[in-house]
Amino acid sequence: MTTDHVVVIGGGPGGYEAALVAAQLGAAVTVVDSDGLGGSAVLTDCVPSKTLIATAEVMTEVAGASELGVALTSSGGDPATSLRVDLARVNDRVRRLAAEQSADIARRLERDGVRVIRGRGRLVAPDRIEVTDADGARQVLEADAVLLATGASPRTLPTAQPDGERILTWEQVYDLSEAPEHLIVVGSGVTGAEFASAYLALGIEVTLVSSRDRVLPGEDADASAVLEDVAVRKGMNVLSRSRMESVVRDGDTVTVTLTDGRTVTGSHCILALGSVPNTSDLGLEEAGVEVDEGGFIAVDKVSRTSARGVYAAGDCTGVLMLASVAGMQGRIAMWHFLGDAVTPLDLKKVSSNVFTAPEIATVGWSQQAVDAGEIEAESVLLPLAGNPRAKMQGVSDGFVKLFCRPSTGIVVGGVVVGPRASELIHPVAIAVGESLSVDQLAQVFTVYPSVSGSVAEAARRLHRV
Secondary structure, eight states: OOOOEEEEEOOSHHHHHHHHHHHHTTOEEEEEESSOTTHHHHHTSHHHHHHHHHHHHHHHHHHTGGGGTOOOBOTTSSBOOOOOOOHHHHHHHHHHHHHHHHHHHHHHHHHTTOEEEESEEEEEETTEEEEEOTTSOEEEEEOSEEEEOOOEEEOOBTTBOOOSSSEEETTTGGGOOSOOSEEEEEOOSHHHHHHHHHHHHTTOEEEEEOSSSSSSTTSOHHHHHHHHHHHHHTTOEEETTOOEEEEEEETTEEEEEETTSOEEEESEEEEOOOEEESOTTSOHHHHTOOBOTTSOBOOOTTOBOSSTTEEEOSGGGTSOOOHHHHHHHHHHHHHHHTTOOOOOOOGGGOEEEEOSSSEEEEEESOHHHHHTTSSOOEEEEEEGGGOHHHHHTTOOSOEEEEEEOTTTOBEEEEEEEETTHHHHHHHHHHHHHTTOBHHHHHTSOOOSSOTTHHHHHHHHHTOOO
């Protein structure tokens, strides 16, 4: 019996999750990695940013402690007048946790018999990969299947070039040793909103430059309205319908010029302008792998590319730039190639979260799709302000929203806005994934008092008579 050989190019979630599945199913697996196991998700994106945000969450909770009857005092017993964050220590912890997580992945791959080669891989044919190491030495690997999981990088513009000190991409913020005096965040998508919210909570003056009429234009409109209201109330300066023309640095000052001629001056600027796929110099054209106009690798729902035996997963496909989706794409690819049971990727069952304050979690069909007539659904929005547990915790902003089919009551989507929304979305995701009805969701016991009780209450309000 011949053992299949799988070569994975890229060690991020799409790559290492695929490698683990392939090894589990008996394949000989080689991972070619150039940037560090875990990829940007672990080293420069998800793990670092959410670690930073965890510190911001503590600051938010402490700032609201007085409402719960907690008084902060100095060592002399006098009332504390301010909170301060040591950004150098925060970033040291961020980098340490990222490195530890990368090392954990390396140990797991080694334990499961996956070979890891440090170097850059490119296709010379659908079944042949050339690997070049840091010294320029080359070797060619032959494979029965190849998975491309090369990720994406921060998008920049000729008029807005990062210098790694004052003008930063989201990968460079963890090198800051001192807190910015005034941070300008350009871009109000998920990345921009998360960093703006986090640094605001850390006590830093923040201006958010948004080219759209609202923050988080791709998210639920009710949810983004809550977030923007909270952010402005806490002191964020949000410039809506303001498109960036250029960003320049002069010493310790950064100036953002808008297309209408206005300027915004601060000490630092984060560019959150989207991502570009890492697909150049991969030998894609020679191997017959098709890409779209943006350079993203075209894949079907089982992660196949246009070249036989070549799969792709993660941000380089542009399908949905989430670590969870990358991992699932990689697993699906290996299940498919190695003949295991596989279900094609269904984006309507993907839950996602924006780690702002408050958090915004979503799954399934959206309000925008319902309003556009893409699906017929009924909905209910239940504010958290009426939830007893939320009242105890001093939470007044946020809501639970559910969507269900009018005829059957099947839950087809949901939105949760509030603290730890990333945890609260899970019962809704189960309902969507398993096609449960609102009555089935409502009839499951919840703890009293609990914020999750609002999920059951929203389901009860959609009861089919």
